[in-house]
Amino acid sequence: MLALVTACGGGAPAAGQTGQAGKPLRIAVVMPSATTDLAFSQSMWDALKKIQADMGGESAVELKYSENMFKVADAAAALRDYASQGFDIVIGHGSQYGSSIQEIAPDFPKTTFAWGTEVNTFGMPNVYAYTAAAEQGGYVNGVLAALLSKSKVIGVTGPVEAGDAKTYVDGFTQGVASVDPGYKLSKTWTGSFSDVALMTEAAKTHIAAGADVLTGSSQSVVGSIGAAKDAGNVMWFGTQQDQASLAPQNVVASQQYDWTGILKQMIENRKNGKLATRSRPRSRLRPTKQLPASKTAASRSSPNPGPAKGRCSARCACTRRMQRSRPANRKLG
Amino acid sequence: MNELTTTAIIIGILYSAVRLATPYLYAAIGEMISEISGVLNLGVDGIMLLSAYGAFLQTGNLWLALLVAAVIGLLMGLLMAFISVTLKAEQGISGIGLYMFGLGLSTLLFKTTIGTVKTIEGFQPVKIPVLGDIPFVGEILFNQSLPVYGAFLLVPLAWFILDKTTWGLKLKAVGQTPAAADSLGVSVDRTRYVATCIGSILAGLAGAALSLALVNLFQENLTAGLGFIAVALVPFGGWRPLGIMFGALLFSTVNSVQLWLQVLGIGIPSDVAVMLPYLLTIVALAFTVSRVRGPAALNKPFERGAH
Incomplete structure (x- = not known):
């Protein structure tokens, strides 16, 4: 499946210096659910483990x-x-942690903080915000779902109508509509990221209403996948993590979040003496700060910012990663 | 596009309402028995979690799974009774302690023994002969899984035990005026131990019903506070099995209705839809609870000669 991870930052002046020879880089992450949730939290933990392995293990x-x-x-x-324990990079992996980061970050000016999924760094020099382009994979999932659905009834089981859950569903909706606007696409929101029982019942309700394809996001969708599996011939499209292990016969494709791009960027920037890259809304670009020369960030005061795409990567340090598609060896319908 | 008939929708709503009410019924009737004896057990949710986990491990044999859930419930009940009856600790606080213990231990065990979320083959719907063929009613009531039938059979059973047996009478006496019961030779402590253990066993079965019949999987904090709603259903039902069944069905029906409203795309905001079951419960509570009185000795440890 396609996985697109977009991280936006800008450029900020240098400050702390870490990761010297001999001392390991210390990264801590706080997550709303378990590292094995087959969803949001696991996506970050898996990325961190991968980074650790790539950089030479625990040492x-x-x-x-x-x-x-x-x-x-x-x-x-x-x-x-x-932060008090001296971790170099401290990540609050959840959009609900923004206000905490905003409060804590100024007290630890030499620590790099990051949070997501969001785009707001509060204008602080040591804060990253990262987000997922969930709507991109959602669109692809939507197209696939529409092409595979026989009943032309598709159900979405969402948690809360906000954040990447909403953008994923919006992308999915447009993907379905791009195939045939006449499809019946109904959405349920349980109001909870963790209520598995209600999520299961929501999925069963969609199935009872004739849906043969389901999708949804949050760690409670394991309930929806279980319902699809029980029903037998209902297909599932996942997001955030590969969810095929739950129901190999039903999970057609999953969009996977891959945060290694932004993590590498953060580590690289820290090595170059930059705590974070200050983000700026595109519409309010003010070329003032002179940045230290580095491979990853171009100076914002450049008189010729270049074409739109190049400008974005220079200014926002947008990292886009694509992952190999997960095989769709599933029973279809 | 296939259009749904109104009958199909109503059957869909009621069918899932009956299924959704199941864990609430087990847990709330168990809690009711415990409370009638005078022990407020707020640890229901924790017992459910630990039992749901224990049952999940035994899915090769679903009956063994139920037994494991019941035994875990029994052990947790003994712990609760020991703390609140023998040690006479404050019941509300010890119940919350029990909840946190169940939540923490089930999360830890899940992480170390299973690791990641897995789905299982749970109890499948069993159609009851003849009754299951009745149009409408049969489709809603007699095409469910075994734990669902068990939950609804529990209602008349609990009523019979409470109102028609000597033990039921003793139970009420212990919860209303323990001193009087004690003077008549009824062991207050033993009755409360038994009631708390029965209540906890039923909470254990509620957990198993959740992981084996409703969602067919286990995850950290699977109950998401379901046990606390069950505790709230007890005063809602006026400490009566039938009242509790009414409350559980009301809550689950509105929940099922709000899901159908969303699926059918009837234009109410999802936030309002999700709020409906709770809103209605509060309204119903406002009209019912003021008229019933709970067990007089609820939440009060008994000390002989303290009066």
Whole structure:
């Protein structure tokens, strides 16, 4: 499946210097669910493990995590704790952690902070914001779903109508509509990222209403996948992680989040003495700050910013990664 | 495009309402028995989680899975009774402690033994002969899985035990005026132990019904607070099995209706739809609870001669 991860930042002046020879780079992450949730949290943990392996194992990168941090107050305490312990990069992996990062980051000017999925760095020199282009894979999933559906009834089981859950569903909806606007596409939102029982029932309701293709996001969709499996001939399209292991006969394709791009960027920038890259909304580009020369970021004060795409990669440090498609060896219909 | 008939939609709503009510029924009737004896057990959710996990491990044999869930419930019940009856600890706090213990332990065990989310073959719907062929009613009530039937059979059973047996009478006496019961030779502590354990076993079965019949998987914090709603259903139902069944069905029906409203694309915002079951519960609570009184000795440890 296609996985697109977009991270936006800008350029910011240098500050701390870490990752010297001999000392491992220390990264801590706080996540709303488990590292094995087959969804949002696992996508980040898997990426961190991959980075660790690529950089030479535990002697090069030390990883710590706090999982199941649904309570923002607990997460804030954990984030502050990691920063106090001297971790180089502290990640709040959830859009609900923004206010905590905003509060904590100024107290630890030599620590790199990151949070997502969001685009707001609060204008702070040591904060990254990252987001996923969930609508891109959602569109592809939508096209596939529409082409495979026989009943022409498709169900979406979402958690909360916000964030990447919403953008994924929006992309999916447009993908379906691009094949045939006459398809019946109904959406349910359970109002919870974790209520598996209600998510299961939502999926069963879609199936009872005639849907033969389902999709949805959040860690509670394992319930929807279970419902599709029970029904037998219902197809599932996943997002955030490869969910085929839950129901190999039903999961047709999954969009996977791959955060290694932004993580590598963060590590690379830190090596070059930059804590973060300050983000700026595109419409308010003000070429003022002079940036240190580096391979990854071009100077914003360049008189000729170049074509649109190049400008974006220079200014926003957008990283787009594509992953190999997961085989669709599934029973279809 | 296939258009759904109104009958099909109504059957769909009621069928899933009956199924959704199942874990609430087990847990709330168990909690009711415990509360009638005077023990408020807020640890229901934790017991459900641990039992749901234990049952999930035994899916090769679903009956063994139910047994495991019941045994875990029993052990948790003994723990709760020991803390609240023998040690006379504050029940609300010990119940929350029990909940956190169940949540933490089930999460830890899940991580170490299973690791990642997996689906299983749970209890499948079993059509009851003859009754299952009745149009409409049969499709809704007699085409469910075995734990669903069990939950609804529990309602008359609990009613019979409470109202028609000596033990039921003793139970109420212990919860209303333990001193009087004690003076008549009824062991308050033992009755409360038994009631708390029965309640916890039923909470265990509620957990198993969730992981083996409703969602067919286990995940950290699978219940997502379901056990607390079950505790709330007890005063809602006026400490009566029938009242609790009514409450559970009301809650699950509205939940099922709101899902169908969303699926059918009836233009209400999803936030409002999700709110409906809770909103209606509060409204219903406002009209019912003021008229019923709970067990007088609820939440009060018994000390002989303390009066």
